[in-house]
Amino acid sequence: MSETSSFGTFTTPDEGATRRVRAALMQKVNGDAEMFALGGSIARVIELADSDEPGPHDLAYFVLSDAALTQRILRLSNTIRYRTVSGTAVTTVSRAIALLGFDNVKTTALAMLLVDTLDSGAHAGSVRIELEAALCASLVGREMARLSFYQGAEEAAIGALFKNLGAVLVASHEHERYREIRQLVTQSKHTPPQASQMILGCSYDTLAAAVLAEWKIPDVIVRAQATLAPGTLKVAGSRGEWMRQVASFSIDVARIMESTAGTAGDAAGTAEARALLARYGAAFELDAAGLERIFTNVADGMAALMESMNLQPMARPEPDTGEGMPDVLLLATLGAGIDEEGAWPSGKPKNARELLLAGVQDVTQLRAAGKARVNDVILAVLETLYRALGFRFATVCLKDARQGQYRARVSFGEDQAVQAGFVFPAAAPPTSSRDLFVLAMDNDADLMISDASSQKIRELLPPWHRTLLPDAKSFIVLPLVVGKAQLGFFYADRAVTAPEGVPADETAMIRALKRQVLAALAAG
Known part of the structure; x- marks a missing residue:
């Protein structure tokens, strides 16, 4: 015809x-491997549900696992349409989810996955x-x-x-x-x-x-x-x-x-x-x-x-002229934000101070809005620590009083399977009173270990940590103690030492982040 x-x-x-x-x-x-991967990613995002508590964290983790997607979600939350009245920049995906809404970010992530996969070609x-x-x-x-x-x-x-x-x-x-x-x-x-x-x-x-x-x-x-x-x-x-x-x-x-x-x-x-x-x-x-x-x-x-x-x-x-690429889909290359020259050998960004400061402002704005739940604040602080200090794994452990143990609740990082094993007694065994984690909690002491392989530090590491994270070479422990109640702690580590340490101004902002969590816990 x-x-x-x-x-x-x-x-x-x-x-x-x-x-x-x-x-x-x-x-x-x-049969297209790229399309197969796209289908898997789309199915994963769609199944994320905000009806259960892990929903926002799972979405944040998915976004953070893709540096370009992270940058675009943050860019969207800082456009004129969504910019807050105060003009404070949004610097964490957790805050972006709170600002834009869970479903908004989820649908936007799906749209960006489509664009990223199908943006090129003849x-x-x-x-x-x-x-x-x-x-x-x-x-x-x-x-x-x-x-x-x-x-x-x-x-x-x-x-x-x-x-x-x-x-x-x-x-x-x-x-x-x-x-x-x-x-x-x-x-x-x-x-x-x-x-x-x-x-x-x-x-x-x-x-x-x-x-x-x-x-x-x-x-x-x-x-x-x-x-x-x-x-x-x-x-x-x-x-x-x-x-x-x-x-x-x-x-x-x-x-x-x-x-x-x-x-x-x-x-x-x-x-x-x-x-x-x-x-x-x-x-x-x-x-x-x-x-x-x-x-x-x-x-x-x-x-x-x-x-x-x-x-x-x-x-x-x-489109019906058969021309080649007169108008390609132009997407600027968006890097992870820190190149080799912008980070210490440990992976810690050299602009950690600025990133921590932005995180403090972000979390402060989140709480000031009056709608943030305790879990939203914890998630935003955890993300800030993870990104600003270049950790490979970061988690928050909360105390289960009935079980008498600490358990990792949410985490970011390379190996999510570690979270499942991050469970240990709330008190040191009677045979060992020198447990670094127990000592940190009992003394409400923020620990920033730059070289965990040193003999003196290894003697203080409990067996569960040496077994679960044998290659952790530097880490932090930030206890969450309200009054005399030991509620939990933040933990984050790297697989390399961090001889650059944490200067006083960065330490002050890390503690400011922790104070925001403590205030949210006390209020909630």
Whole structure:
């Protein structure tokens, strides 16, 4: 079958050809090691839940394990949209989660994972268009979640983010097919679902759902990718139906904003916006003013997100011209923040004082806001110690009075398995009164050991520490004692010695951080 357009003669493939295209595309996606890793990372982030106490810590740990992702989340929390009234910079991921919100950071991390994996290649211009639409749709989904009464409505932002996954993958892995689909849609003879069905043998929505299912993404998000029937929609009868409506609405809003260069006022006044309102207005109880507010909020959010990811504004390419890389997805290289010249051989940053000071300000602001829980403060302090002093492992141990032992509650660092083994008696065995940890707790003494391999220090190390962390060469112990109550302590170590030590000004700020935790514990 042939069709003629301003682009020339276009031949629609037969059913056998579309089956081969669909099979080849799925094989490419499923067989791509990078895509496999992306799917694993996405599944991991989605399963993080804030209903249980470890949720925010697990998310913070995931973000901190990727230096570039850490920098982008911090950059987002310091954009004009989210900057605090006082103007105090946000320097820890823990504080960023408290400021932006758990679900916001989770969805943003997912968006950044997509961009990082699919930002390059010979067709980055086309991929960029589809990625921006996906990011924009996620922000629309977030706005709709705020207006919803459904429990767990925040998942709609994730469902909306992946609504354009099919187009992103085809643009990245089968660009010729992508161009053909765009041609059909541009001719205004076919909708995107119809055009993708004709060329691929399945719609973009079906492709997205198939890939998400392969990645073991929860069914409610997979089902949200289903194509809606045409015409005016009614109020959803279930959360699942509402999520499908939101996902579809979100990508439609994103397309309108794409065509108007993201200008909210221009988008709200288009014929497409009026048609959008006619289709979804009743379902969402949305009027023209409400739709314009969504356009405005999403435009602001998109600007902040693009700034945080260092994405440059781009002139829209003509994706059907077959050009190479006229407009690549520009992401600045974001390092870990400290290079070899900026750190001691131990790994401790040479600007530790500045990083500690920023952490003190961050934690102070967190407590001053009046909404922080004790665990939020502990997490922010632990992260500051871990990053500012360059430790390989950092944890906070709290006392379990009934069991008569200390147990690691949360941790950051290379080997999370260490946390499970970080359990030991609260009192030294009768046969040994010279236990470094017990002595530190009994005397409320902050210990900063620069060389744990020295004979005198080794004699004071309890057997559990020598067994669990045999290669710890330098470490700190910061007891948490309120009155006479021994509540726990911070511990952090390195696998190398730290002869540079801890000067007085850094020590003062470390103790200031500890005081913030003690004050939170006393108040809570």
